[in-house]
Amino acid sequence: MGATGAAISVSGVTKRFDDITAVDNVSLTIHPGEVIALLGHNGAGKTTLLDMILGFTTPDSGSITVLGGVPAETAHSGRIGAMLQSGGLLKDLSVRDTLAFVAKCHVDHLPIPQVIERAGLSDFADRKVGKCSGGQVQRLRFALALLSDPDILILDEPTAGLDAAARRDFWETMRGEAQRGHTVIFATHYLQEADDFADRLVLIRSGRIVLDGATTDLLSSSTRHLTGTWCSTTSPIEVAAGLGLPPTAVTYSAGRDGTTSTTTIDTVDNTDAATADSHATSPDPHDQLVTFTCADTDALALELLRRGCIRDITIATSSVEDLFFEYGIGDTPADSSGATADTAVTVDSGKESAQ
16 A cells, blocks of 8 residues: 555646646645545536546646555556546446446456445346436446445545435445445535535645645634624624624624625724724614624624623534635635635644645
């Protein structure tokens, strides 16, 4: 597996297509048994990075090793299983026959009945592929990735096009594979999947990694949300400015009258301007549900309760979706207000550093 024990080692990798830099000086180390979500907008470079790890294409510069070897050779040995967006299936073959056909391409493979059971294909194993639903076809693709009993599973948008029930069933199966010790790397557009399933998040923007860390560490180190019923006649925006908060959003949710409104504090350097703006645009705050977003919601809660400004409070940590937009992953490169392509943030055991 190599001297470092890494399952996958990516060092200074760049890949260009004509004048487009799809992957830009990426370095990444993935350890055995990790479950990693690759997140990023369309065209961020996720699929290109996975293609290079699988040996489908080679970097223009930098190096990649997989289980201590060359990616293409490791994939050929069957130690990597891939579930990709592309790749056709023969519609006239049954699910079982498809597995048997592909199994002949492997020197060693798991028994077909075992793969059928592990991938949840038993109920439709004898159905022709052309008669299978989208969720069933995705399960078949997953079974094909399992055939060689690989050490590493790479999944590119594995639940794309599936309904909520099919996605839930798929991830229940995947949890079983992760518990068997597989290293799992998956790219997804469904941020809740990353929140629920990934041990580690790698956020990619414009071909570069802008955030990398354990899911729990990233979420605990990011901003949190305090929500409660406002019971002061003073505007929440005025109170926020008076407390010297950094630029923060104050959101009014549905109150007793059912109305909703959102007001954003762009700056608190000019309290008079913020106060004037709040009088011009904010609804009557009394009895409204108000949400504050900031880093230290515990201290904010104590101060607001001491002043008698709020009641019935709840505090929630950020979600993966919040991180996605906080670091500009959901924006176009020109409009991002989060981390730039020149800055990567790594969170390790609660310690955040820029690289």
